[in-house]
Amino acid sequence: MAHVWKSDPVNPDPEAVSQAAELLRSGRLVAIPTETVYGLAANALDEFAVQTIFAVKGRPSTNPLIVHVESEDDMKRVASSISDAARMLMQAFWPGPLSLVLPKQPHVPQIVTASGPTVAVRCPNHAVARAIIRMAGVPLAAPSANRSNEISPTKAEHVVRAFESDERVAGIMDAGPCQVGIESTVLDVSGAVPKILRPGMITRPMIEAVVGPIADEVEPSGIAKSPGMMARHYCPQTPLFLVHQADFHKELQLAQEAGQSVGLVGWDWTVPDQYARGLFDALHRLDQGGFDGIFAWLPPEEPQWAGVRDRLMRAAAKTKAE
Ligand code: TXA
Ligand code: MG
Secondary structure, three states, X not given: OOEEEEOOOOOOOHHHHHHHHHHHHOOOEEEEOOOOOOEEEEEOOOHHHHHHHHHHHOOOOOOOOEEEXXXXXXXXXXXXXXXXXXXXXXXXXXXXXXXXXXXXXXXXXXXXXXXOOXXXXXXXXXXXXXXXXXXXXXXXXXXXXXXXXXXXXOOHHHHHHHHOOOOOEEEEEEOOOOOOOOOOEEEEOOOOOOEEEEOOOOOHHHHHHHHOOOOOOOOOOOOOOOOOOOOOXXXXXXXXXXXXXXXXXXXXXXXXXXXXXXXXXXXXXXXXXXXXXXXXXXXXXXXXXXXXXXXXXXXXXXXHHHHHHHHHHHHHOOOOOO
């Protein structure tokens, strides 16, 4: 059984942090809170520990992990060269929900980067995550703490449900609900022109305001743009339907006429921050609710909604693109 600690999100519990850090240093896995989603963390420089992350999640080895650091100095231990664009973006958005893909240092194990020459690095904006990284004294590889292709966790109870009885997960640090709610924006800054590999709450206009025009982003089509970007991801068991606001009444009526019960996501969430914060928890809860289907409001195709749209489209995708 994984040990569950509780900590205040702003004032980390020193005893809990030190126990979690000790376990991480000794090669064990610990689920940690971040501002985006809970992560399943291990020492990024310990190949065997990272291998265990892949095994526990059922994650294909072709999908590289994000390495979490506490400072710009730590960053230099994992990335071998830091472009001007990367430096400016770190200044503007770190700590925060932006992962930067950069050339890797040779000592970062192949398993972390799926044998690729680059590594994704981020500095989370969460006091507990940062305290754990600092105390562990090593960078932490941490994918979202869910089984591969299941809904990402934004509350400790989501992680507990998935992994509590897995001996390989030594502990789960409960610091309450995540404030951002969807995973970080992943930006490739290893080439001449930065490119968004996964949209998030650090949006394209926010990035362009710092570094100028970046490469075009494409919506998920089933073709992987980043090694791990399968179309089907974050999905509930209950069928999920994405509905435009204008079609809502018609769709709901059709479902009712067919005698079907539906759960609703997003109808009263009018701003992206609010939708992102509540999305995964709503999917977790509705998926347990025994509905015939889940309807989610599909927000407009605007940059500030790109992250939410991306997660919704992946969650609703019917076929696995592997
Ligand atoms: O907000 C987040 O980023 C959360 C929290 C825990 O920090 N982590 C997270 O990790 O979402 P994960 O493993 O669920 O997603 C990592 C994404 C994948 O889509 C992966 O393909 C991409 O980052 N990625 C990682 N390393 C990469 C690399 N070197 N090149 C391109 N894409 C990379
Ligand atoms: Mg994930």
